[in-house]
Amino acid sequence: MITTRIKTGFIAATAALTLTACDMMGASEPALDIPEVAAGDISQATMVDITRTLSSDEFEGRMPGTIGEELTVALLTEKFEAAGIQPGNGDSWIQDVPLVExxxxxxxxxxxxxxxxxxxxxxxxxxxxxxxxxxxxxxxxxxxxxxxxxxxxxxxxxxxxxxxxxxxxxxxxxxxxxxxxxxxxxxxxxxxxxxxxxxxxxxxxxxxxxxxxxxxxxxxxxxxxxxxxxxxxxxxxxxxxxxxxxxxxxxxxxxxxxxxxxxxxxxxxxxxxxxxxxxxxxxxxxxxxxxxxxxxxxxxxxxxRKFMSKNVIGVLPGATRPDEYVIHTAHWDHLGRCTPAPDGDDICNGAVDNATGTAALVALAEAHGKAGAPDRSLVFLAVTAEESGLLGAHYYAENPVFPLAQTVGGINMDAFDMAGPAKDVTVVGPGKSQLDLFLEAALVADGRVQTPNPSPEAGYYYRSDHFAFAKRGVPMLYLDGGQDLIDGGREAGAALANDYRANRYHGPKDEFDENWDWSGVVADLQLFYSLGRMMAMSTSWPNWNEGDEFKATRDAACAGSETGC
Structure with missing residues (x-):
C-alpha cells in the first residue's frame, strides 16, 4: 500500500499542474479537475495466477478461434465475475467479433x-x-x-x-x-x-x-x-x-x-x-x-475458415455519472503455434505479451471493486486478435457497447516488464493529449518521473489496441515499464529489454517464469489504478492537444453529443 505517498505533496503537485493545464489549454480555458485518490489494493497473487494459467501450454498460445480462445474467455468471465464487476454487454460478458482466418x-x-x-x-x-x-x-x-x-x-x-x-x-x-x-x-x-x-x-x-x-x-x-x-x-x-x-x-x-x-x-x-x-x-x-x-x-x-471470436467486457457502473466511461484495454490473444525454437517447442505462449496485461485487467477490476464504485463507470475490455492487426479493438471501436463520445479516455496495457521496480515509467506517445496532466499528477504523488519512449521511430503508439480508440477520437494513455531500474539503473533496464526482444518476443520462449520479480509490475499497476480512478472521479473531459492528428475527430464527436464530452 502506498496511500501515504500518493497523498503527500499532492496540493503542491496539483497547483503546478493547474498552471500547466492553463498553459496548455490557454488562459481562458478552465484547469482540469485532477482529484486526489488513495492507492488500490492490488493483488500480486491474482497477477501471478492468471499469467501462469493463460501462458500454460494447455492454452496453446491463445490463438483466436482455437481451444486456447475457449479456455481464455471462460477464465476471464469467471475472474471478472469473481472480481465483483458486472457483464459489460447487457447481460453478457461477450462481444462477438466475426473473423476470417x-x-x-x-x-x-x-x-x-x-x-x-x-x-x-x-x-x-x-x-x-x-x-x-x-x-x-x-x-x-x-x-x-x-x-x-x-x-x-x-x-x-x-x-x-x-x-x-x-x-x-x-x-x-x-x-x-x-x-x-x-x-x-x-x-x-x-x-x-x-x-x-x-x-x-x-x-x-x-x-x-x-x-x-x-x-x-x-x-x-x-x-x-x-x-x-x-x-x-x-x-x-x-x-x-x-x-x-x-x-x-x-x-x-x-x-x-x-x-x-x-x-x-x-x-x-x-x-x-x-x-x-x-x-x-x-x-x-x-x-x-x-x-x-x-x-x-x-x-x-x-x-x-470463418469463425466468431470474442471480446470480453466487464464494467463497474459509476455511482453518480454511470453514462460516462473510463476504459481499460488489453489483448488476450497471442500467436498460437508458430515457428519452432531449436528445441522443437512451437507454442508461442505469450506470457509477457500479453498474459500479463490480461491479468492486469482482472487485478485492476478487483482493486476498484474493493474500493467501491467511483463517480464514472470503469470498463475492462479484453480484446481479441491484436496480433492480427488490432482487430478486436477496431471492431469494438466501430461497434462500441459504450458510446465513444461518452468515453472520457482510457489506459492500454500491453506487456509488463519483469525487471523489478524502476524510478520512472516509459510514456509511449507523450505530448499528445491532456491525459498527460493526469499522468504527471499520479507520478508526482508516486515519487516517480516519466521517460519518453526511447524508440519513437518504432511508432509504438500506433501498434497496440489503444490506437483503435485514438483513431476515433478517444484520448488514450499507453505506458511501458520504466527504464531506470532501482537495481542497476538504465544500463540494466536496456539490457533486459534488449534480451527480451531478441530472445523471447513473438517466439516460443516468451514463457512464464516462477522466479520473476513482480514488484515493478505491482508498482506500475498502482499507477494505472490511480490514473483510472482519477479520470473516473474527475469532472473534466480531457482532449487531444492542439495540432494532434486525432483532435478534429474528438471535437466533431463532442459537438454531436448531447450527453458526452
Missing part, C-alpha cells in the same frame, strides 16, 4: 522479371506474403513494379508519393517508416524521429489499396521497422485472421508482403536503380514514383 500454403517463389532477367526469391527466408481476399487461390501475374518511396498520401502535409503515376493493377514497392525517421529530434514533416501512423505497415497497405494497386511489398529494414526479419517471418506465416467485412468491404490489394532489404536492393539494381539513392530521394516531398520496368509474379493457395 486465411492460411496460405503451397507458396510459389516471388519471381521478378523483365523478360530477359529473372530473379527468384523463396518464401519465408526472402519474402513473405498474404492475401486479405477470401479466395481459395491467389495469383499475382506479371504485375508491373513501381517504387513509391514511403507510400504516403497526406494532403494536410502537402505530401503525395503516388503523384503522377497510376498504379492500378500494379505492385508497389514501399519503404518502412516515415521519410524523416533518421532525424535525431522530433521536428520534421512527419514528427522527425517519432513515427506517425503514415509509417505503419497497416497504413501503407490501406493506401496502396486505395490507389488501386494489386500488390504491395514493403522493404524490411530492422532499424526503422524496430524488429528483425524473424518477427516478420513468424508473424506473416501460418494462419492470419481478418475482419469479415461483408458487403461493405473496403478496397483490398490482392497480395500484401515484405521482402528482405537485400532482396529489394537486388531488384532495384537489376532495374538500374540504387536503393540507397532512391531512399534518400524519398525523404523529400518532391519525390516522384519510379516505374521499374520489371513485373512481379507469385501464387499460393488459401484455406479459409
Amino acid at each position: 486465411i492460411t496460405g500454403k503451397n507458396f510459389a517463389p516471388l519471381t521478378i522479371t523483365n523478360g530477359e532477367t529473372d530473379l527468384v526469391y523463396d518464401f519465408g527466408s526472402e519474402w513473405v506474403g498474404v492475401t486479405y481476399r477470401e479466395d481459395a487461390q491467389t495469383q499475382l501475374a506479371n504485375s508491373e513494379l513501381v517504387f513509391v518511396g514511403y507510400g504516403i498520401n497526406a494532403p494536410e502535409r502537402d505530401w503525395n508519393d503516388y503523384e503522377g503515376v497510376d498504379v492500378t493493377g500494379k505492385t508497389v514497392v514501399i519503404l518502412v517508416n516515415d521519410p524523416d525517421w533518421q532525424t535525431q529530434g522530433l521536428e520534421g514533416p512527419f514528427n522527425g524521429r517519432a513515427m506517425t501512423y503514415y509509417g505503419r505497415w497497416t497504413y501503407k497497405y490501406e493506401e496502396a489499396a486505395r490507389q488501386g494497386a494489386e500488390g504491395a511489398i514493403i522493404v524490411h529494414d530492422a532499424e526503422p521497422a524496430s524488429y528483425g526479419w524473424n518477427v516478420v517471418e513468424s508473424s506473416w506465416s501460418g494462419a492470419q485472421a481478418y475482419p469479415e467485412y461483408g458487403a461493405n468491404a473496403p478496397t483490398r490489394t490482392l497480395v500484401n508482403g515484405w521482402v528482405q532489404k537485400d532482396v529489394a536492393r537486388e531488384i532495384l539494381s537489376a532495374a538500374g536503380q540504387d536503393l540507397d539513392a532512391l531512399s534518400e530521394a524519398a525523404k523529400s516531398k518532391d519525390f516522384k514514383p519510379v516505374e521499374l520496368g520489371f513485373t512481379a509474379s507469385t501464387s499460393f493457395q488459401n484455406d479459409i
Whole structure:
C-alpha cells in the first residue's frame, strides 16, 4: 500500500499542474479537475495466477478461434465475475467479433522479371506474403513494379508519393517508416524521429489499396521497422485472421508482403536503380514514383475458415455519472503455434505479451471493486486478435457497447516488464493529449518521473489496441515499464529489454517464469489504478492537444453529443 505517498505533496503537485493545464489549454480555458485518490489494493497473487494459467501450454498460445480462445474467455468471465464487476454487454460478458482466418500454403517463389532477367526469391527466408481476399487461390501475374518511396498520401502535409503515376493493377514497392525517421529530434514533416501512423505497415497497405494497386511489398529494414526479419517471418506465416467485412468491404490489394532489404536492393539494381539513392530521394516531398520496368509474379493457395471470436467486457457502473466511461484495454490473444525454437517447442505462449496485461485487467477490476464504485463507470475490455492487426479493438471501436463520445479516455496495457521496480515509467506517445496532466499528477504523488519512449521511430503508439480508440477520437494513455531500474539503473533496464526482444518476443520462449520479480509490475499497476480512478472521479473531459492528428475527430464527436464530452 502506498496511500501515504500518493497523498503527500499532492496540493503542491496539483497547483503546478493547474498552471500547466492553463498553459496548455490557454488562459481562458478552465484547469482540469485532477482529484486526489488513495492507492488500490492490488493483488500480486491474482497477477501471478492468471499469467501462469493463460501462458500454460494447455492454452496453446491463445490463438483466436482455437481451444486456447475457449479456455481464455471462460477464465476471464469467471475472474471478472469473481472480481465483483458486472457483464459489460447487457447481460453478457461477450462481444462477438466475426473473423476470417486465411492460411496460405503451397507458396510459389516471388519471381521478378523483365523478360530477359529473372530473379527468384523463396518464401519465408526472402519474402513473405498474404492475401486479405477470401479466395481459395491467389495469383499475382506479371504485375508491373513501381517504387513509391514511403507510400504516403497526406494532403494536410502537402505530401503525395503516388503523384503522377497510376498504379492500378500494379505492385508497389514501399519503404518502412516515415521519410524523416533518421532525424535525431522530433521536428520534421512527419514528427522527425517519432513515427506517425503514415509509417505503419497497416497504413501503407490501406493506401496502396486505395490507389488501386494489386500488390504491395514493403522493404524490411530492422532499424526503422524496430524488429528483425524473424518477427516478420513468424508473424506473416501460418494462419492470419481478418475482419469479415461483408458487403461493405473496403478496397483490398490482392497480395500484401515484405521482402528482405537485400532482396529489394537486388531488384532495384537489376532495374538500374540504387536503393540507397532512391531512399534518400524519398525523404523529400518532391519525390516522384519510379516505374521499374520489371513485373512481379507469385501464387499460393488459401484455406479459409470463418469463425466468431470474442471480446470480453466487464464494467463497474459509476455511482453518480454511470453514462460516462473510463476504459481499460488489453489483448488476450497471442500467436498460437508458430515457428519452432531449436528445441522443437512451437507454442508461442505469450506470457509477457500479453498474459500479463490480461491479468492486469482482472487485478485492476478487483482493486476498484474493493474500493467501491467511483463517480464514472470503469470498463475492462479484453480484446481479441491484436496480433492480427488490432482487430478486436477496431471492431469494438466501430461497434462500441459504450458510446465513444461518452468515453472520457482510457489506459492500454500491453506487456509488463519483469525487471523489478524502476524510478520512472516509459510514456509511449507523450505530448499528445491532456491525459498527460493526469499522468504527471499520479507520478508526482508516486515519487516517480516519466521517460519518453526511447524508440519513437518504432511508432509504438500506433501498434497496440489503444490506437483503435485514438483513431476515433478517444484520448488514450499507453505506458511501458520504466527504464531506470532501482537495481542497476538504465544500463540494466536496456539490457533486459534488449534480451527480451531478441530472445523471447513473438517466439516460443516468451514463457512464464516462477522466479520473476513482480514488484515493478505491482508498482506500475498502482499507477494505472490511480490514473483510472482519477479520470473516473474527475469532472473534466480531457482532449487531444492542439495540432494532434486525432483532435478534429474528438471535437466533431463532442459537438454531436448531447450527453458526452
